Amino acid sequence: MYTLYFIPSACSLAIQVMLRELNQAFTLVNQQSTENFIAVNPANVVPALVENGKVYTEGAAIMLHLLRTHPSELWPSSVGLQQQTIEDLMFANASMHPAYGRLFFATHAIANEQARQLFLEEAAKQINKLWQVVGLRLAQRENEGGYLGGRMPGAADIFLAVYARWGAHFFVDIQIPDNVQQMLESVMARQSFKAALLAEQSST
Ligand SMILES: N[C@@H](CCC(=O)N[C@@H](CS)C(=O)NCC(=O)O)C(=O)O
Secondary structure: OEEEEEOOOOOHHHHHHHHHHOOOOEEEEEHHHOOOHHHOOOOOOOOEEEEOOEEEEOHHHHHHHHHHHOOOOOOOOOHHHHHHHHHHHHHHHHHHHHHHHHHHHHHHHOOOHHHHHHHHHHHHHHHHHHHHHHHHHHHHOOOOOOEOOEOOOOHHHHHHHHHHHHHHHOOOOOOOOHHHHHHHHHHHHOHHHHHHHHHHHHOO
């Protein structure tokens, strides 16, 4: 049984969706109402996943741990496809996540409204370039099922769907190619995603 520390709508949402896709039991704990969360994760960020007293941190590493611990078609057997899965996951977690992170950072850190808006627009341009890359990757695999993960949404697809929701918080022009939009909507329409959002609300 896992315990997942989360912040509503944050990247921890992707871990909860994956736990559901893999039919794993878990309890949710809101980080914002956890005293001394720093004792769980000294970096003071979610996700943190606890199992039998062991704490797992770093979203991409947690995803890999889950994929390898609970066999499913989301963790392919061939080394080549495993590498592709890891590459997609790292692209999401190490490129797209920080690109969206700049929007949140600027909103809090830049007091001057005009300077802030300029920064946000530059950050959005970088995000748009990254969405183009996702579009290319999906187009290259268009006969494989519609997700980066193939017929099922993989860790990268789920992370990307979570990040895409963040764009609505900012007055910037985020452009997502049609094939990516379709993939994101399919992920968000899944029972796992809808149930995860509801569970966050009732655990707040
Ligand atoms: N490198 C970490 C970054 C995690 C991260 O930035 N989490 C954000 C939510 S998406 C967070 O907890 N923010 C709260 C804060 O910075 O206070 C990971 O990939 O797990």
